[in-house]
Amino acid sequence: MAIIEATPDMVATGDPNGHVLYYNRAGLRMLGFEPGLDLSTVRFFETHPQWAAKLVAETGIPHAIEHGTWSGETALLRRDGHEIPVSQVIIAHKAPDGSVEYLSTIARDITKRKEHEARLQREVAERRQAEGEVRALNEELENKVAERTAKLQSANHELESFSYSVSHDLRAPLRAIDGFSKILLEDHTSHLEAEGIRLCGVISDSARRMGRLIDDLLAFSRLGKTEINLTTVDMTALAAEVFAELTTPQERxxxxxxxxxxPEVKGDPALLRQVWANLLGNALKFSANKEEAIITVDATRQDEQNVYVVRDNGAGFDMRYANKLFGVFQRLHHEREFAGTGLGLAIVQRIVERHGGQVWAKSAMNRGATFFFTLG
Incomplete structure (x- = not known):
């Protein structure tokens, strides 16, 4: 009996009619009863809230009478009306003839466990809500990305179509301008003064410059649609061939x-030829004023990638404007100093990126420039 009185769990007994016969000290404390309470005034079902009393009456006691015991989660009702969640066991004690002599019950306060479970449920619910919000946000972002990608692709397609159309449509009038200026110079020189002859030459040179610009613009617009034909490319031989094509014996x-x-590479030979042509062409152009031009082509290994390098000792450029270097129609030198269309490096960047690589440069004014590129 001392053990029962010392346990922190409620222990109680009652007759089959629901009258309470005994509460231990923990039971009296849990229910808010004073020690020495006249238990004849207490009904067993009155110590449970209505829902728990119904569960015990309709399920717990019948099951215990039939099978000997029943266990489940119920609640006790304190005298002040406060509900205490409990884990409860009901035991039916029977006489030899099988009749029920009395019932006993043990109830353990599970308030902390229930609070913990409720907290976990709130956290799970909040996490699920957060996950749902993240999924919704991801879907929204994916839709926006897809929408903007589609718009960008459409804009690029329109730009490429526009560039091609403009380039194609401008060729005919430029040929006419160049042709007529040559006719004036060849067949009508006697009717022109010196200034007129000079102006015809300016017209012809300008038409040819515009023609080169159109060719570069057309090449740039085609790069977005050109299919990459991958094959093994001998980069040493290709660089040598391009250099020979760009220079005369006297220049060399x-x-x-x-x-x-x-190192060899998997790439499109025609497109990589254009890369070498533009990079070596720049090196030749910007070192043209040097008494002895030095152009170095080599490769290094960096981050498990081959990095191809083109270095010259020419005019160089100011690194403050390096971010403009690969832009369309961007020039870091005046055309009077060095001719060009402003598209060469933009073409290089697009070709390199289509091969899964990168291109960048380092330089200083009047100390040459170094261009680096990788291929995926």
């Missing part, structure tokens, strides 16, 4: 061209 006498052995 003043140029110290240093070509190292370069």
């Amino acid at each position: 006498e003043r140029i110290d061209f240093r070509l190292a052995s370069l």
Whole structure:
């Protein structure tokens, strides 16, 4: 009996009619009863809230009478009306003839467990809500990205179509301008003064410059649609061929061209030829005023990638404007100093990026420039 009185759980007994016969000290405390209470005034079902009393009366006691015991989660009702969640066991004690002599019950306060479960449920609900909001946000972002990607693709397509149309439509009048200026110079020189002859030459040169610009613009617009034909490319041989095509024997006498052995690469030979042509062409152009031009082509290994390098000792550029270097129609030198269309490096960047690589440069004014590029 001392053990029962010392346990923190409620222990109670009652007759089959629901009259309470005994509460231990923990039971009296849990229910808010004073010690020495006349238990004859207490009905067993009155110590439960209505829903728990119904569960015990309709399920707990019948099950215990039939099977000996029943256990489940119910609640006790304190005298002040406060509900205490409990884990309850009901035991039916029977006489030899099978009749029920009395019932006993043990109830353990599970308030902390219930609070913990409620907190976990709130956290789970909040997490699910947050996950739902994240999913909704992700879907919204994906839809926006898809929408903007579609708009960008449409805009790029329109720009490429526009560039192609403009380039194509401008060729005919430019040919006419160049042709007529040549006719004036060849067949009507006697009717022109010196200034007229000079102006015809300016017209012809301007038409040819515009023609080169149109060619570069057309090449740039086609790069977005050109199919990449991958094959093994001998980069050493390709760089040597391009350099030979860009220079005359007389020019090569003043140029110290240093070509190292370069690693082969999987790429489109025609497009990579254009990369070398533009990079070597720039190196030749910007070192043209040097008494001895030095152009070096080699490769290094960086971050498990081959990095191809083109270095010259020419005019260089101010690194403050390096972000403009690969832009369309961007020039870091005046056309009077160095001719060009402002599209060469933009073409290089697009070709390199279509191969899964990157291109960048380092330089200083009047100290040459170094261009680097990788291929995926």
